[in-house]
Every structure is written in C-alpha cells, then in structure tokens.
Amino acid sequence: MQLFYQPLLTDNYFVLDAEESRHCVRVLRKKEGDTINLIDGKGTFYEARITTADAKACTFIIINTWKELARNYRIHLGIAPTKNADRLEWFVEKAVEIGIDEISLLICSNSERKKLKTDRLERKAISAMKQSVKATLPLIHEPVAYAKFIRQTRQYPYKFLAYVSDTPIPHLLHTAMPGQPYTMLIGPEGDFSASEIEQALQAGFHPVSLGASRLRTETAGVAACHILNLVNS
Numbered sequence: 022m023q024l025f026y027q028p029l030l031t032d033n034y035f036v037l038d039a040e041e042s043r044h045c046v047r048v049l050r051k052k053e054g055d056t057i058n059l060i061d062g063k064g065t066f067y068e069a070r071i072t073t074a075d076a077k078a079c080t081f082i083i084i085n086t087w088k089e090l091a092r093n094y095r096i097h098l099g100i101a102p103t104k105n106a107d108r109l110e111w112f113v114e115k116a117v118e119i120g121i122d123e124i125s126l127l128i129c130s131n132s133e134r135k136k137l138k139t140d141r142l143e144r145k146a147i148s149a150m151k152q153s154v155k156a157t158l159p160l161i162h163e164p165v166a167y168a169k170f171i172r173q174t175r176q177y178p179y180k181f182l183a184y185v186s187d188t189p190i191p192h193l194l195h196t197a198m199p200g201q202p203y204t205m206l207i208g209p210e211g212d213f214s215a216s217e218i219e220q221a222l223q224a225g226f227h228p229v230s231l232g233a234s235r236l237r238t239e240t241a242g243v244a245a246c247h248i249l250n251l252v253n254s
Contacts, residue, residue: 022058023049024151028158030061035069035081042079045071057081060150062158064089089156094253095202097123097177099170100242101209104133110145112239116246117149117159126164131211137164167217171224180204182226183241184213193229193245199253207242 025041027034037045045051053074059067059081068085098121103109113124124142128135139161150158165173174180179201181193197203206213206221213221222228231244 022154024066024154025057025059026062026147026151027059028062030059030065030067030083031063035083037079037081039077043076045079046074046076051079056084060156062147062150062156064091064157066156092120092253093200094249095122096120096246096249097125097202097204098207098242098246099125099127099174099205100207101127101129101132101238102134102137102164103210103238106134106137106141108237108239109137110142112242113142113145113161114149115243117146117155118153119243119246120155120250121159121246122157123160123162125162125170127167127170127206127208128164129167129209129217130214131209133209133211135164139163168220171220174204175224177204177225178202180206180221180224180226181229181245182206182213182218182221183229183231183245184208184218185235186228186230190228190230193231193248194252196227196229197249197252203249205245205249207238207245210238 025037025045027037045057051057051071051074053071055071057069057071059069066087067083069081069083071079071081073080126137142161146159146161183206206226231241236244
C-alpha cells in the first residue's frame, strides 16, 4: 500500500505538502478522481479521492477512514546518540519498522555525540512508518542529560538497563512480561559509567542482557526493540 503523510488531516487540511504532491502527481502519475491512501501519524488511515492533481499542492477529499490496530504494550527506548549520525538514523528507521513508540536521546558520560538535531531523524521515522504501513509516528525527543532522564522515569513501572556485565544477568527475553509499558536504556559505545549504572539501579531499572555478543549501540537498540515486540507476539 502506497501511503502519503499529512499530519493536519484532523484539522480538515486536505492537501499534500509539496514533496508528497510531487511524488503523487509526477512520480506515481495520479490524476483527478484517483484514490490514494494517507496516514496522519496519530493512528488513523484514510482513503481519499484526488480533486486537484497539482504537483505543488495536490488536494483531495476523504472517503473512508479506519484506525490502526491498537497494541496493549508500549516501548520507550532511551539511547545514546552514535558518533556517526548515519548509524543513529539506521537505528530509528529499523526500530520504527519493527515497532517503537518513543525514542529519547541520552547524553551520557561516554557519549561521543552530545549535540544533535532531530528533524532528520523524524524524516527517517516518517519514511519508515510509511514503508512498514503504520499510521502512528513515534515520538523522538531532543537530547537530554542522562541524570535528568533517569529522574523523569522514576515512576515508570517496567524499566530495563542493558549493559555489559562481568557477572551473569538475565536475558531481556526472559525478563520482560507481555502487555506492559517498557522503558529501555541503551548506552554509548563506551557503555554506561559505573555511576550511571548505579543511578539506574537506584531508580528501579532491572539489568538485562541482549545476548552473548557485544553489540554496537544502534544494533543493541534494534535488538532490544525486536525482543520486546517478540515478547508480545
């Protein structure tokens, strides 16, 4: 299903932006009277009929709507931005395809990147949402200090901390129970500092393993996202 994104549909704004209009009219060669499918990023699919096939401002009317199937769990992943921005974008793309609800970018002691704009990440998320035929756009938060994030999550009930441990810790697959709102921490390439691990443990995070392999930050994020979705499959 080819999807177009228009976040203002709930405000009765029935026109595609310039990029989507160009793709619809010039690339896909859609004409007046043709039907298209849209999403608003808030969980609703729309079937529409084109009224003006303008490559700069394609207008349409809504002829049908339906809701995305609701999930009984939620995944919020806090992850340290990678030094290479492409690797973080890859993580966002794959996490959205697999299924994620919220991403927080954590500035940790060992973070290699401490400043980052989220607009490009959001564009990657929109593209992945359309590609995977979803109607809900995950929240992507601006970078936040690790300690502040920990304080903000003190009241969250199901929290996990993935890190490299010298002693055996349970695997996330065997720790997470289905049907819950999860908060997951993924550290930078240099891992969390001892102080950061202690902060998380004191705040109620449960240490978990993602397997025997030592994973890159973005790979660990995708693995955690996949495992939590697998628990609920």
